[in-house]
Structures are given as structure tokens and as C-alpha cells.
Amino acid sequence: MAVFTSLGLSEWLVRQCSQMGINKATPVQENCIPAILEGRDCMGCAKTGSGKTAAFVLPVLQKLSEDPYGIFCLVLTPTRELAYQIAEQFRVLGKPLGLRDCIIVGGMELQTIAMNKPFFWESKSEVRTVDELDQRYILTPEKVKDSYLVHLIQKFEDENSDWSIIIFTNTCKNCQILTMMLREFKFPAISLHSMMKQKQRFANLAKFKSNVFKILIATDVASRGLDIPTVQVVINHNTPGLPKIYIHRVGRTARAGRNGVSITLVTQYDIHLINGIEEQIQTKLKEFPLEEKDVLKILTQVNVTRRQCEIKLESTDFDEKKQINKRKQMILEGKVSSLLML
């Protein structure tokens, strides 16, 4: 790993990095920073958690410090949470410059990008997930899945004093129901999904980051880029349909050299999906050992609790809100005029 001064970064930036515990450049930084400083267009591909943000934040700050003026850099991100997280890195590293930033979020992401003979660098690693990640699966019948989940969390709670888990699931409704259900079991769970107001999303994320709540139940809105170093476990409540989504999700743990575990709940209908994932990551998932009889002991209680939560949610306007959000999205995408929707 190279030191930052050898990449052409100024002393003040190197000092800022070391205050954040960043002393040696990661491969994506070592390779891309000099090209960006040279003024070349650049595309950098590397595993999640490998320091891609600093790879562009550092040279941007360096250039800005050499020739400071008005609006200097525009960063586009796939999720709102990621926009805030990247702004935070700009703020911390750019503090000596008195850097000012502005975050603009909305409903429209990017359609085209114009580039001029970009410099391209891709991490040579064959495997798309890091070695520090212990990747496991649990084979479960669909109807027993929630009992496995409850049992797993109970086990983590019993065996660890300091723990935090992200549980990914496929729909906003499922996310909401699982949160209600885990709370019935007195677990410190909180949710993050796109049916929530943005203010609530940020508030919940902050509560999870500060460890007030140790379980975050999320849809894929949280699967990209979120960097919460203390997450030790990622549980996939549903097996992701695409290997790419799996890689993003499990990348929320084992970040920046730390260890982490991912556990994917696999039903009889998901075996082919696991085969696809294993092929992509070039790693065989290992079975997570659990006592099945302990899981079966809580089966009825878990299934009854879930049903009660479903009934509770049906009595709210959750589905109606979903319809309204869908309509808003269609209007924004210009698929239908607002007049017609009324």
C-alpha cells in the first residue's frame, strides 16, 4: 500500500487522512488518485468497502485547494443515504478548506453521462466479496423462515454484548411487518424503507448508527454503499434474485478490514439463486449450524405473532400510501400527467 504523499497529495490532506485513521492508500486509491490529479476522466471499480469514496474525494479537494472557486464538484449517488454519507467525508476531509457543500435529493437518478476517453481501472480480484466476510446459509422451509430469524437474533443477543445486525428483506411491507414482529419479541429493531418519509429514514439510520437500536431491517434502499463500520452481521431474510444485489447487501459488513458474517435464509425455491450467487462470487456458502429443534419450539408463537402484525398493519393506511407513492413516481417519470391521476 502506498503512502498518500507519494500519490501527489498535499501535506494538509495527508494530515486530515491520518486524523481519520487513513494512513496508507487502498488499491483503488493508489491507482485512481494519480490519474484524477493528472486531470483525466476516471472510472474506478473495486469491492464495496474498499475506499472508493476517498479515492475521488481526496483528489477533488486537492484540486479545489489549488484553485478555489464557486461551484466545483457535483457528485451523483444512487441513494439519498449515500449522498449524505459522501458529503460527510467531504466535510471531514475538507475542513481546513472551509469547504461548503449542498445536498440535493429528489426522485429522479442519472440517464446519460458524457465522458472524454476516460481512464479506466478495475480491481483485479476474482472474488467480489472480501476474505474477512464469513458467508453462510440456512436452508429453511418458507413457513419456518421467521422462526429461524427470531432464533438467530436471540442467539446473537445471548452470545454477544456488543452487536449490530442488518436484516434485508424484499418489500417495504415485509420490512414493516418484520420490524413490528421483532419488537413484539422485545428486540431493539428499527426499519428503513422507501415508504417512510425521508426525515424518518435519516432518524432511524442515526438511531441504528449510534447503537440505540441494534437491528436495522431494510429493503435494498440500504444495500448500496452504506458504511456503518460496527455492523457484524447481515441477514438476508430473502435470497436476493441477483448476485449483484447479494454482493451489495453482504458488503454492509466486514468493511475496511474488519470481520463480519452474512447469513442467507434459503428456501426450497431459492436453490438456483444460490448457485448463481456462488458462481459470481466464486465462493461456496457454508451452512450456518443451528439446532433445528430449538427453532421448531418457537414456530407457532412466531407465526401467530406475524399474523397479528399483518392484521395490525392492514388496519393502517400502509397500502394506500404505497399507491400514492407509486402515482407520484409515475408523474415524476412523466409516464402519466398529474391531471389524469386526479
Ligand code: AMP
Ligand atoms: P468506502 O468504500 O468509500 O465506503 O470506504 C469504506 C471505509 O473505509 C470508510 O469508513 C472509510 O473511511 C475507510 N477508508 C477509506 N480509505 C481508507 C484507507 N486508505 N485506509 C483505511 N480506511 C479507509
